[in-house]
Amino acid sequence: MPRHVDHDQRRGEMSQAVWRVVRERGLEGLTMRSVAAAADCTTGRVAHYFSDKNALLTHARDVMHRRMAARIDALPPQPDARARLRAVLLEGLPLDDDRVLGSTVWAHFLLAARTDPELRAQHTVRHESWVRRLTGLLRDVYADAGTPPPDDLDVRVRALVACLDGLALSAVATPDAYPPELVARVIDKQLELTCGGVEA
Amino acid sequence: MPRHVDHDQRRGEMSQAVWRVVRERGLEGLTMRSVAAAADCTTGRVAHYFSDKNALLTHARDVMHRRMAARIDALPPQPDARARLRAVLLEGLPLDDDRVLGSTVWAHFLLAARTDPELRAQHTVRHESWVRRLTGLLRDVYADAGTPPPDDLDVRVRALVACLDGLALSAVATPDAYPPELVARVIDKQLELTCGGVEA
DNA sequence: GTGGTACCGTCACGCTTGTTACGTAACGAC
DNA sequence: GTCGTTACGTAACAAGCGTGACGGTACCAC
Numbered sequence: 001m002p003r004h005v006d007h008d009q010r011r012g013e014m015s016q017a018v019w020r021v022v023r024e025r026g027l028e029g030l031t032m033r034s035v036a037a038a039a040d041c042t043t044g045r046v047a048h049y050f051s052d053k054n055a056l057l058t059h060a061r062d063v064m065h066r067r068m069a070a071r072i073d074a075l076p077p078q079p080d081a082r083a084r085l086r087a088v089l090l091e092g093l094p095l096d097d098d099r100v101l102g103s104t105v106w107a108h109f110l111l112a113a114r115t116d117p118e119l120r121a122q123h124t125v126r127h128e129s130w131v132r133r134l135t136g137l138l139r140d141v142y143a144d145a146g147t148p149p150p151d152d153l154d155v156r157v158r159a160l161v162a163c164l165d166g167l168a169l170s171a172v173a174t175p176d177a178y179p180p181e182l183v184a185r186v187i188d189k190q191l192e193l194t195c196g197g198v199e200a
Numbered sequence: 201m202p203r204h205v206d207h208d209q210r211r212g213e214m215s216q217a218v219w220r221v222v223r224e225r226g227l228e229g230l231t232m233r234s235v236a237a238a239a240d241c242t243t244g245r246v247a248h249y250f251s252d253k254n255a256l257l258t259h260a261r262d263v264m265h266r267r268m269a270a271r272i273d274a275l276p277p278q279p280d281a282r283a284r285l286r287a288v289l290l291e292g293l294p295l296d297d298d299r300v301l302g303s304t305v306w307a308h309f310l311l312a313a314r315t316d317p318e319l320r321a322q323h324t325v326r327h328e329s330w331v332r333r334l335t336g337l338l339r340d341v342y343a344d345a346g347t348p349p350p351d352d353l354d355v356r357v358r359a360l361v362a363c364l365d366g367l368a369l370s371a372v373a374t375p376d377a378y379p380p381e382l383v384a385r386v387i388d389k390q391l392e393l394t395c396g397g398v399e400a
Numbered sequence: 401g402t403g404g405t406a407c408c409g410t411c412a413c414g415c416t417t418g419t420t421a422c423g424t425a426a427c428g429a430c
Numbered sequence: 431g432t433c434g435t436t437a438c439g440t441a442a443c444a445a446g447c448g449t450g451a452c453g454g455t456a457c458c459a460c
Contacts, residue, residue: 032417110369155389165369
């Protein structure tokens with residue numbers, strides 16, 4: 001075996017460079033050269049680890065998604081179902097630099113999905129799984145209170161998710177107008193509205 | 201005066217061409233050449249009416265915004281405050297082809313605003329005016345019912361707007377997963393949650 | 401007619417893009 | 431050592447970009 005480097009690590013570094021470029025210049029400002037510059041190397045190295053610009057993007061997106069999923073899985077245990085739901089919601093919002101980066105990448109890929117069938121299919125799968133997760137958590141809230149879940153549970157979750165998405169978008173696009181404190185207050189209100197009179 | 205053509209009309213035609221290109225290829229697929237092709241003319245003509253690519257984009261965005269504002273102003277009178285609020289909300293959602301186009305352009309410019317200070321400033325102004333408009337409408341709902349508006353009126357409106365934005369984004373990015381019927385059902389639920397027990 | 405001006409098609413320039421080819425240096429196997 | 435493979439910097443390429451120059455053509459005033 002000749003000279004060896006850790007491929008996964010290198011690819012990870014370059015994915016981070018992709019995120020940084022997307023944050024600073026958007027998806028349209030993302031070029032092989034800008035990624036190389038952000039990763040402090042030449043385009044030759046980037047080309048060596050990714051066959052394609054598309055492969056580079058896909059990898060960056062997948063790593064980001066795995067990272068976000070891991071954050072949610074690593075959430076500390078909560079006292080009750082409602083706190084659990086709240087913690088997951090907050091984790092999905094861009095409330096610190098790291099998650100601003102995540103939401104930014106998410107937003108750009110979401111918009112790109114509009115004209116790209118493959119991106120669209122992948123987004124739909126993940127979105128539905130996200131909706132299912134929140135549905136389960138909301139159901140737990142009702143179970144905790146000993147109340148049967150309402151018939152409109154699904155629509156309530158959709159409204160909650162839409163609110164979350166809209167907030168994330170605003171926080172990402174105009175962070176000055178939507179500081180973390182406001183975002184948290186709005187999602188708490190939405191949570192209160194969603195859970196209706198349960199445990200109130 | 202030599203041969204005369206209606207400048208505003210020509211510019212309007214080209215703005216429509218811009219919208220179509222944005223819909224089909226996104227903001228990054230929008231080039232002078234693609235706009236010219238969509239407007240079925242040469243780049244020479246486009247250059248004749250717009251000094252710049254930026255001027256072209258700005259005009260297209262402004263015309264779209266005026267168009268949307270006009271739609272809302274032209275809304276037929278509604279029986280009560282709640283119906284009025286609902287009508288305005290529905291008008292802001294991409295429920296037909298025309299508004300899908302509008303929301304698509306909105307979403308692209310919103311994301312672009314993230315890295316463009318001027319776009320961001322303009323978006324913030326319009327967003328706040330939109331929030332104020334909805335706040336007034338929601339206040340009317342309470343006034344209609346003879347109930348004093350709740351203290352959390354502002355946060356409720358923010359949640360409503362976020363929900364609207366998130367729905368619009370989903371409907372634009374993945375229309376198959378968010379057909380108009382579902383979108384309308386979700387916003388009706390959100391409206392119901394927002395108005396609390398008023399008139400219920 | 402006959403300017404003269406608005407309209408706009410054509411084309412070339414310089415720049416940036418993704419991709420590919422090529423050269424060289426580093427390093428493990430033998 | 432030396433050889434083969436991996437790593438990766440450099441550079442060239444065609445394609446596509448925004449922009450500006452140039453020229454022709456259609457129309458109105460006179």
